[in-house]
Amino acid sequence: MAENVFLELKNITKAFPGVIALDNVSFSARRGEVHALCGENGAGKSTLMKIINGLYKADSGDIYLEGKPVHIQNPVDAGNQGIAMIYQECTYVPEMTVAESLFLGNLPVNKFGTINWKYIYQQTEELLQAEGLIDNPRMVDGLQTKLKYLSIADIQMLEILKAIHKDSSILIMDEPTSSIAQKEADDLLNKVLDLKKRGKSIIYISHKMDEIFKIADRITIFRDGRVVGSDEAKNLTIDKVISLMVGRELSNDYPKIEAAAGEELLRVENLNRIGVFRDINFTLHAGEIVGFAGLVGAGRTEVARAVGGLDPIDSGTVKVRNKKAAIKKVADSVNNGIAMCSEDRRRYGLVLMRSVRENMGLPNLARYIYGGYLHKNKELVEIQEQCGNLKIKTPSIETPAANLSGGNQQKVVVAKWLIKDPAVLILDEPTRGIDVGAKYEIYKLMSEIVKDGRKGIIMISSEMPELLGMCDRIYVMSKGKIAAELKRGEFSQELIMQYATDSAKASV
Ligand SMILES: Nc1ncnc2c1ncn2[C@@H]1O[C@H](COP(=O)(O)OP(=O)(O)OP(=O)(O)O)[C@@H](O)[C@H]1O
Numbered sequence: 001m002a003e004n005v006f007l008e009l010k011n012i013t014k015a016f017p018g019v020i021a022l023d024n025v026s027f028s029a030r031r032g033e034v035h036a037l038c039g040e041n042g043a044g045k046s047t048l049m050k051i052i053n054g055l056y057k058a059d060s061g062d063i064y065l066e067g068k069p070v071h072i073q074n075p076v077d078a079g080n081q082g083i084a085m086i087y088q089e090c091t092y093v094p095e096m097t098v099a100e101s102l103f104l105g106n107l108p109v110n111k112f113g114t115i116n117w118k119y120i121y122q123q124t125e126e127l128l129q130a131e132g133l134i135d136n137p138r139m140v141d142g143l144q145t146k147l148k149y150l151s152i153a154d155i156q157m158l159e160i161l162k163a164i165h166k167d168s169s170i171l172i173m174d175e176p177t178s179s180i181a182q183k184e185a186d187d188l189l190n191k192v193l194d195l196k197k198r199g200k201s202i203i204y205i206s207h208k209m210d211e212i213f214k215i216a217d218r219i220t221i222f223r224d225g226r227v228v229g230s231d232e233a234k235n236l237t238i239d240k241v242i243s244l245m246v247g248r249e250l251s252n253d254y255p256k257i258e259a260a261a262g263e264e265l266l267r268v269e270n271l272n273r274i275g276v277f278r279d280i281n282f283t284l285h286a287g288e289i290v291g292f293a294g295l296v297g298a299g300r301t302e303v304a305r306a307v308g309g310l311d312p313i314d315s316g317t318v319k320v321r322n323k324k325a326a327i328k329k330v331a332d333s334v335n336n337g338i339a340m341c342s343e344d345r346r347r348y349g350l351v352l353m354r355s356v357r358e359n360m361g362l363p364n365l366a367r368y369i370y371g372g373y374l375h376k377n378k379e380l381v382e383i384q385e386q387c388g389n390l391k392i393k394t395p396s397i398e399t400p401a402a403n404l405s406g407g408n409q410q411k412v413v414v415a416k417w418l419i420k421d422p423a424v425l426i427l428d429e430p431t432r433g434i435d436v437g438a439k440y441e442i443y444k445l446m447s448e449i450v451k452d453g454r455k456g457i458i459m460i461s462s463e464m465p466e467l468l469g470m471c472d473r474i475y476v477m478s479k480g481k482i483a484a485e486l487k488r489g490e491f492s493q494e495l496i497m498q499y500a501t502d503s504a505k506a507s508v
């Protein structure tokens, strides 16, 4: 084994009730290397990382740090041994400041026994300076501003800073870019490459093949709790990795079905919410998939939430099938045939303690009560059907959502709205954290839904390829306004980026 191996895992096995999450897995991480992990949702990636970080205990197998066997008791212990992990569902204390969070658990005290804030701020500022982040106004103000004012990308960067501050030898990143836009993702990837140059070992989990091939030195592929391939990145290709992941060849094409645009389902006119979005005008016709592109923070989610009755508006009208719809709460939008599938699955999409069945069935209960009875069988059939369509990996539909892998939780959220079968389906980042195989299934379902020209879909996405692949029209938002409307055939990645970043020439 190469001498610069920092961490080595041998024959790790871990079972949860009803699933073997890891089956005899061996794995290593070298200094000065980015080691990427790929695999379908539920393949065992996060579980392995949580074992390294001391959050879970392996049922069997050994862990070595610099050749010595170790027992990692818990995440604090892992931290002391030079291991830092940024979780897939990155949680933080909203009221804490940047400086406090960097020094958490290690607050310096001066000789009077009080916290030495001066030192903390000075050190924090030096760190930001040294890492080239002093230009980030949010971070710097953030010395004393609370984390709740930072973007998700900032929080991820802060987590990296914490690892640097602690001088961790190994940094585990579990899908760090799944919720952030291209530009911020690039900054993050550059930081990862910088850390690698400084001799750190980075384990990087992602479903985004292009970024994996941008930064990885080595790639290990998981399937059903086993390692099915591991090699230097230069010996692999995207197609090879995908076929190892899903166990078959996968077409690269989008399953887009051209449907004839039918009646106008939705017309939004001059929608305003002060300080959030301005003069929003757009339409959706039956048979259409309409995309909303833009940078994170451009206002796309906020517009969708307003149409979905989740947030108030200050002025403007929403018309459904040419009739004015007063949408003040979620029930109003649902009654008008609009359903909004939220981007933040943990906060708005799922009740983690409830089962997969309850998460999918309860919001749809009205479908199963007729003739004075609850038709439980119909419920079960529809839920099983969606679980099959989306390949939701769960021991049973009675398993609590909390026990599912990140990507499978996302599938449950999407499934719940698909069952509702609305005329207008708004999907906010529907494929976030979803593996390539299941993404393809979701695209197929989207095409199916609009195919017969009776329903329409609005898709908000930060993944340009899926917008380009699936949409009939794309609205590009920038700074709370719609900057452009582009039709299939005329949109391109470059053009969208130009409008999204406000750099489009007036003549385009
Ligand atoms: N705390 C838990 N309790 C029960 N089962 C669990 C728990 N954590 C994970 N599992 C199960 O272990 C398997 C592996 O899950 P894991 O989270 O490691 O997948 P993953 O590869 O990270 O997937 P994703 O890409 O969706 O994040 C899944 O079947 C999952 O449902």
Ligand SMILES: [Mg+2]
Binding pocket: 045, 046, 047, 088, 174, 405, 406, 407
């Ligand atoms: Mg995971």
